[in-house]
Amino acid sequence: MIETDVRAHLERLAPLAAVGDEEAVEEILRVAHPLVHRYCTSRLESVEHPHASADDVTQDVSLALMSALRTYRDEGKSLLSFIFGIAAHKVSDARRRANRLSVPTARSATAHHMVDIEEGPEHHVLRTELRGEMHELVQTLPVRHQQIVFMRIVVGMSAEQTARVLDTTPGAIRVAQHRALNHLRSRIHASHSLAR
Numbered sequence: 001m002i003e004t005d006v007r008a009h010l011e012r013l014a015p016l017a018a019v020g021d022e023e024a025v026e027e028i029l030r031v032a033h034p035l036v037h038r039y040c041t042s043r044l045e046s047v048e049h050p051h052a053s054a055d056d057v058t059q060d061v062s063l064a065l066m067s068a069l070r071t072y073r074d075e076g077k078s079l080l081s082f083i084f085g086i087a088a089h090k091v092s093d094a095r096r097r098a099n100r101l102s103v104p105t106a107r108s109a110t111a112h113h114m115v116d117i118e119e120g121p122e123h124h125v126l127r128t129e130l131r132g133e134m135h136e137l138v139q140t141l142p143v144r145h146q147q148i149v150f151m152r153i154v155v156g157m158s159a160e161q162t163a164r165v166l167d168t169t170p171g172a173i174r175v176a177q178h179r180a181l182n183h184l185r186s187r188i189h190a191s192h193s194l195a196r
Contacts, residue, residue, distance in 0.1 A: 006035070006080070007161075009031060010078075010079040011078065013027055013028050013079075014069075014072060017069040017070070017072065025066060028069060029062055029065065029066065032062075032080075036083065036084075037055070037058045038154070038155060039084065039150065040057045040058050040061070040091055041054040042150055043091045043150070044091060044094060044095070045135070046136075056094075057090050057091060060090045061083075061086050061087045064086050081165050088147070137187055140187060144176065145176055145177075145183075146180075148166070148180060149177065149180050149181075159171075159173045159174050
């Protein structure tokens with residue numbers, strides 16, 4: 001199902017779910033699950049903590065969504081945008097929890113020492129550091145720009161699809177993406193200049 005169809009499908013189901021149609025709620029959860037999981041995976045990949053796994057946060061989003069659908073009202077915001085709003089909130093909660101509870105565990109210690117046999121330990125360290133640096137860079141963007149970068153670059157949505165999810169225009173999406181990428185480029189350039 002392409003993104004446009006997903007959005008339209010969810011919009012058709014929203015009023016049914018709001019009046020307690022359990023089949024509509026289940027279908028919304030089924031359709032939203034892979035999108036939410038992809039979002040959570042991308043936002044949490046640099047967090048190594050048992051309380052911040054993408055699977056757990058996706059489950060939290062599903063539970064919150066199940067409750068929220070019973071009182072959901074269309075207030076000019078698409079259901080998909082509403083779902084991503086819940087996901088963004090749950091990801092932020094998980095990141096805060098992980099920062100607060102960041103005590104090394106046997107599981108995380110083991111994970112740090114697991115290295116792909118195909119490559120040496122230096123490749124593993126470099127890849128982990130690069131992923132962490134990229135995540136920190138993206139975190140310097142406003143939340144709206146983070147969402148746009150995620151949808152356009154990680155998920156591969158078109159400007160038109162992203163605009164529909166975020167209730168704006170494709171032109172505004174392109175401008176925001178351009179500004180976000182320029183911001184990231186300037187931060188990378190500045191950090192390389194300092195490293196010299």
